[in-house]
Amino acid sequence: MKILVTGAAGFIGMYVAKRLLEEGHFVVGIDNLNDYYDPQLKNDRLLQLRELGNFEFHKMDLTERDRLRQLFLDKEITHVINLAAQAGVRYSLKNPHAYIDSNLVGFTNLLESCRELNVKHLIYASSSSVYGANRKMPFATSDEVNHPVSLYAATKKANELLAHSYSHLYHIPTTGLRFFTVYGPWGRPDMAYFSFTKNIVEGQTIKVFNHGEMMRDFTYIDDIVDGVVALLEQPPQADPNWDFEHPMASSSYAPYKIYNIGNNQPVKLMDFIETLEKHLGIEAKKEFLPMQPGDVQATYADIDDLQQATGFTPSTSIDEGLKKFVDWFKTYYNVEAGVLIQK
Structure with missing residues (x-):
């Protein structure tokens, strides 16, 4: 396989590319290295990949249609894992055009390149945010997702x-x-757990939205990678039992499939913060605020179909996962005696 990983300098992209390289695959990575958050962190992730060999990186934006097409041709790409996107729910309220350019125009360019080279499998990142205003829990791929509450969610549904x-x-x-x-x-530094950690270490107040009445299906990165890589060599097949009068939302008469990939164990936000405080050894200063626009109160993944397809079973507890994150954070940012020394 010659695998293209888009967003290779991103959080999930780095880990997926790393696993593929460790398994002996040839990986071409692309990323535009934008400044939505610290580009140095992205470059440092790329260093992790370059050390493994069989990795080739190209700084490129998915909106560069001709360059993207030529890359597919030159490298004879056979499989694609698309993890490039303009991320962030709240940022989409401030800069909507970034989401249209990356998540819609860029994704269309990618599909066109896949079509021209007859790519064997395209895996792409959607998001739990597509469930929007849905209240039924857990969220299942059989549910309708027609009521997004942010532009980011709308682009992922698109x-x-x-x-x-x-x-x-x-x-x-x-x-x-x-x-x-x-x-x-x-x-990603814009994610709550990351910004919480930074603010706690610096003695700053953390903002706890919806007065802490939130639940999230936090999923550790290694578990995510297990699921992504397991699917790579399992391209979807047309469903022979497809019912046009009672269509399933997550499959098709075409070779198309949607899966949830989560921990299947939602955690209360305040429990999450307490675990973070325990591993940092610092109690957070908290400011309780109302719900933010575009946010949802809870996420909870039904992963039965992914488990049946791949045996996917998340195994990392919040306690274990946050300890690993805190240990990394302290090392990367040179945290000494509770003091953050910026890189």
């Missing part, structure tokens, strides 16, 4: 629809993965 159209028209096997609050070492 990705699923675009992928289906290409699976239908060109028989490209596509698998969408709805990620549920991924965390761990080398994570």
Whole structure:
């Protein structure tokens, strides 16, 4: 396999590429290295990959249609894992055009390149945010997802629809993965657990939204990677039992599939914060605030279909996962005696 990993300098992208390289695959990584958060962190992630060999990186944006097409041709890409996107729910309220450019225009360019080279499998990142205003728990891929509460969520739902159209028209096997609050070492600084940690270490107040009445299906990065890599060589097949009068939301008569990928064990936000405080050895100063626009009160993944397909079984507890994150954070940012020394 010649595997293209987009967003290779990102959090999930780095870990997925690393696992593939360790398994002996040739990986081409692309990333635009934008400044949505600290580019130094992205460059340091890339160093982890370059040390492994069989890795080739190209600084590129998915909106660069001609360059992307040429890369597919030159490298004879056979499989694609698309983890590039403009991330962040709240940022989409401030800069909507970044989401249109990356998550819609860029994704369409990627689909076109997959079509031209007859790529054997496209796996792409969707999001738990597509469940939007849904209240039924746990969220299941059989549920309708027609009421997004943020532009970010709307672009991820659009990705699923675009992928289906290409699976239908060109028989490209596509698998969408709805990620549920991924965390761990080398994570994204805009994520709550990361900013909480930084603020706690610096003695700053952390903002706890919805007065702490939140639940999240926090999923450790190693568990996520297990699921992604297990699916790579299992491209979806057309469902022979497809019922056009009673269609399933997560499969199709085309080679198309949607999975949730989460921990299947939602955690109360305040329990999460207490665990973080324990591993930092510092009690957080907290400011309790109302719910933010575009946010949801709870996420909870039904992962039965992914377990049946791959045996996916998350095994990392919140206690274990946060300890690993805190240990990494202290090392990476040179935290000494509770003092953050910026890199």
